[in-house]
Amino acid sequence: MPVSQVEFLPEVGSIQKAAEPLDREPAQSQSASPYNRQANKLVQQALEHYSQGELKRAKVLLASAREIDPGHIGTFEIEAQLSFDMGDRDQFLQSLRSIRAASPHDSEKQSAIGTLFFQAGQTQEGIACLNRAIELKPHDENYALKLAAFYEQTGRTEEAQQVLLKALHTTPGSRRLPIALGRICEASQQWKQACVYYAMVVNHFPDNHVWRKQKARCLYYSGNFTAAFDEFSTCRKKDPESLSLAEMIAFGDAALQIGNLEKAQMLFDEISEKHQHQLIHVEILRGLCAINRGQSTSAKSIIATARKKWPTDETLLEVAALIPTDQPSVR
Numbered sequence: 001m002p003v004s005q006v007e008f009l010p011e012v013g014s015i016q017k018a019a020e021p022l023d024r025e026p027a028q029s030q031s032a033s034p035y036n037r038q039a040n041k042l043v044q045q046a047l048e049h050y051s052q053g054e055l056k057r058a059k060v061l062l063a064s065a066r067e068i069d070p071g072h073i074g075t076f077e078i079e080a081q082l083s084f085d086m087g088d089r090d091q092f093l094q095s096l097r098s099i100r101a102a103s104p105h106d107s108e109k110q111s112a113i114g115t116l117f118f119q120a121g122q123t124q125e126g127i128a129c130l131n132r133a134i135e136l137k138p139h140d141e142n143y144a145l146k147l148a149a150f151y152e153q154t155g156r157t158e159e160a161q162q163v164l165l166k167a168l169h170t171t172p173g174s175r176r177l178p179i180a181l182g183r184i185c186e187a188s189q190q191w192k193q194a195c196v197y198y199a200m201v202v203n204h205f206p207d208n209h210v211w212r213k214q215k216a217r218c219l220y221y222s223g224n225f226t227a228a229f230d231e232f233s234t235c236r237k238k239d240p241e242s243l244s245l246a247e248m249i250a251f252g253d254a255a256l257q258i259g260n261l262e263k264a265q266m267l268f269d270e271i272s273e274k275h276q277h278q279l280i281h282v283e284i285l286r287g288l289c290a291i292n293r294g295q296s297t298s299a300k301s302i303i304a305t306a307r308k309k310w311p312t313d314e315t316l317l318e319v320a321a322l323i324p325t326d327q328p329s330v331r
Helices: 012-017 034-051 055-068 073-085 089-102 107-119 123-136 141-153 157-170 176-187 191-204 209-221 225-238 245-257 261-275 280-292 296-309 314-322
Strands: none
Touching: 034 055, 034 073, 055 073, 073 089, 089 107, 089 123, 107 123, 107 141, 123 141, 141 157, 141 176, 157 176, 176 191, 176 209, 191 209, 209 225, 209 245, 225 245, 245 261, 245 280, 261 280, 280 296, 280 314, 296 314
């Protein structure tokens, strides 16, 4: 299997499964000289021996083909597979470098080789290959997404973000690039910037509550409680079960922050009922809602029940001290 086909394999070890013949005859991509045809024949024979597990015989045939045609790309590709299977890391890397040098204008091969360099721990060479693929096909977002993913894996988040931003300027109608940018910003707690990118995604997919939830979460953490409340509300209208526990808590707190105490109380009560008083911070918020709504009796009951479960929690004591003792409760 040519290296151009291993681009999306999950790991270098997957090369061991590559025992399929080449998609095209080598002669199609090589010159038609008699020497080249002879080298092609040897390469095909090497592939057959490789597929049968006869690695040493395949290696001998490749060496013969290389003598006839030193620049034959097919020999580099199969040699890379052989070297990996035989545990020869140095030769494996050398074969990758040979393929890279022999295919300077092939974006797919540059991308594939870049992936394998990354997986082999050769980060800089991997970056160089993927940058070359992007240079050759700047409108193909797959190359930028792949390079950004590798940058992110090595902790180079800012560089990953720059790669994606440049790609987004090149292909402003992309639907995947804003998702990737939103996730990077969210992971680095750049909440406001993440909101911008998730808003772009929501515009592309207005009925997809997954991305709307992401936008709502980032709005909440950025302190834009009104917008977060609206987005969470839309998610629940479209799918009542769409919000996770953490998102429900954020929804309730957003309601509390904007003064919609009735909605906040309803949400926290729902959470408390489903989780049977397992979350102390939810019980605290329930108590605060009841206090702010003037429901002293309800607040006393909530806090008293919570204190039975968490008798030494100082925050519960502080909330209990906020409950008015000289006013009748408001129902």
